[in-house]
Amino acid sequence: MSQLLSWNRLPQCSPDKIYTLTEHAIPGLAHAPHPLLAYGNGRSYGDVCLNDRGTLLHTCALDRFISFDRTSGVLRCESGVTLQSILQLVVPHGWFLASTPGTQYATIGGALANDVHGKNHHAHGSFGNHVRAFELIRSTGEVLLCRPDQNAEMFRATIAGLGLTGLLSWVEIQLMPVNNPWMWVEAQRFSNLEHFWQLNKEAEQHWPYTVAWIDCLASGNSQGRGILFTGKHAANQTHLPSYKARSKRVPFDPPISLVNRLSLRSFNALYYRQPLKPQGSLCHYAPYFYPLDAIQDWNRIYGHKGFYQYQCVLPPEVASEATAQLLDAIAQSGQGSFLAVLKTFGTQESVGLLSFARPGTTLALDFPNLGNKTLQLFHRLDAIVSEAGGALYPAKDARMPASLFQSGFPNWERFSDFIDPAFSSHFWRRVTL
Amino acid sequence: MNSLNRVVIFGVTSAIAEQTARQLVQNGASIYCIGRNPDKLNRILADLKVRAGSDQTIAGVSADLTDTHQHLALIEQANEALGGLDAALIAHGTLPDQKACEADVTLTLQEIETNALSVVSLLSLLANQFEAQGKGVIAAISSVAGDRGRQSNYVYGAAKGMVSLFMQGLRNRLASKGVSVVTIKPGFVDSPMTASFDKSGPLWAKPEMVAKGIVNAMQKGKGEVYLPWFWYIVMQIIKHIPEAIFKRLSL
């Protein structure tokens, strides 16, 4: 049996058994010891998709489409279908995912269970806002059809339910119309955080997609300098460039992480100074939404020790102050990230009881695993997030203390009532100690 | 190049066959699907319909293929649904529990019925139709296991060996009639059939890779294909070990 890990390869723990699902059913106890947990494609950065006991129910073979209405853009498919397969099917017919994370290798079941968000959150909300229905299979033998107005409570518990409410067999979503596979994108540099807030506010009025990369090692006057990327689906033009997907692969695990202080500093300095096209340009949707997917197995650059992602959301009132504090702490520690991403969430209410996306600002960073040193930095960051009344994203977490989870997700106890008695995860056992 | 516009697949619920069906549909083919488990069959039909264009026919029926009396009717239904046939793929099979077979002759014969006799029946009927029409492709999934008998699975191996040999003769008979007879010999494939195996080694192939090889072999009208190709070399070596030595190996 091959091993199933999460994307950041932390924590490393194996279930007693991996069971590849072929039916819309939960296998019997003899084949699949409890506790159970569904595993999509392991694109989470942590243990929401891991189970150090019992069975992981792998959904990779539940990869069939069920129906696609080309006129209304309603798609129903099995839970293990990847976002990539969906796009390959629907884009030629003029449809697109209304909300997508930064990887198309996530499955639709995984996207629902984490209620993932994309660069258009301020305009369209998160993934769960576009879910019309799904089927949930419970270990008790119940099969529940859930919609916003049918089994409504279970609907809200399962979206962002971290796979704990049972097994999703299929999901139905509403797609969004587009003219073609292309995006119109613009990029602007900002010289510090203050500048960011100002540019971003304006950009959000005009652009459905906005996201900023920041140089998390810059300090002083240029603290928070970076680039704001804005985009929208291209107009219905007739002259479109040609596009050929290219993919590279990281062929082996380097003995030590290739991400270190030196490589980070040079990367960030160069990245900030990259030539931009302020007048805008067309970009195919794949490199626009999924730039990291072009390098297969890129997580290997961090070596066998793996890495952490730290993603928090900060309430609007304190966002600017707390962001500055977080960047201060990171710059001081000298540990930093290639991928420091800043984005503001909109006010559309998330569906899930445990949804992460909420009004405010989200900051996401990758850190190589330097052991204690990294954990100590997180300790300081936790204190800032907690003080600000913020929360960490379970999909990107391998270590948050139970107290921070519980304060960030005040519905967690209410949610517990909906957990399937046979389901659990490494994450859930950790944060509900 | 053989045209693969109208294809009937026996045992479409096999992981390898389903992936093959998807690739054929992507190439514009109409498919008639025969599978045993009706629920799984219906899920596959729905999926292929979503993937297909409006000018492609996707249809099928559920049947237990050990019931050889039904075979002619199934082939007729496929012809009717697709308006004739360009190709057929026979994919169904089971992996017997060798130890259980050793203890139970009835089980052994049942396994041979599923993996060999039912295939021979389909091959014979298809051969007559394709010979009469003077073109087409008949493909079946045999196995590297049919190349040499081994103590760990000779019931399966003997059944697959029969399929390979039968097809070799059929190929010889139909070569001058414009009909390609394609024997597919996969090595280890990560499918439900091998769910309980340890798959960490480098020899394991994914069903979609094997499916690609099948479509290619059917298009080109190849004779015998090992999938992935390196199994050709592995099996050449295994086939050439002298029996006096081979009988002592624990394989």
Ligand SMILES: Cc1cc2nc3c(=O)[nH]c(=O)nc-3n(C[C@H](O)[C@H](O)[C@H](O)COP(=O)(O)OP(=O)(O)OC[C@H]3O[C@@H](n4cnc5c(N)ncnc54)[C@H](O)[C@@H]3O)c2cc1C
């Ligand atoms: C490069 C990259 C960029 C990313 N960008 C973003 C981003 O911009 N925004 C964002 O929100 N996230 C982002 N993510 C995180 C990723 O989108 C989520 O972790 C997503 O949930 C992963 O999907 P998966 O199919 O791999 O699920 P897994 O990681 O395998 O599982 C995630 C959860 O879903 C549950 N689950 C999976 N299938 C089922 C099922 N059939 N039934 C019930 N529960 C199920 C699991 O139990 C688990 O709790 C990114 C990840 C990567 C690698």
Ligand SMILES: NC(=O)c1ccc[n+]([C@@H]2O[C@H](COP(=O)([O-])OP(=O)(O)OC[C@H]3O[C@@H](n4cnc5c(N)ncnc54)[C@H](OP(=O)(O)O)[C@@H]3O)[C@@H](O)[C@H]2O)c1
């Ligand atoms: N996997 C390997 O390593 C491997 C290697 C070499 C060759 N092969 C051969 O490849 C072929 C496909 O196997 P696979 O790997 O794709 O495995 P699979 O997914 O288990 O497929 C086998 C299929 O055969 C069907 N079947 C069995 N008996 C049947 C019957 N009497 N009537 C109708 N259908 C029947 C099964 O249907 P149900 O779903 O109804 O049970 C199942 O869908 C088989 O012939 C196998 O011997 C496999």
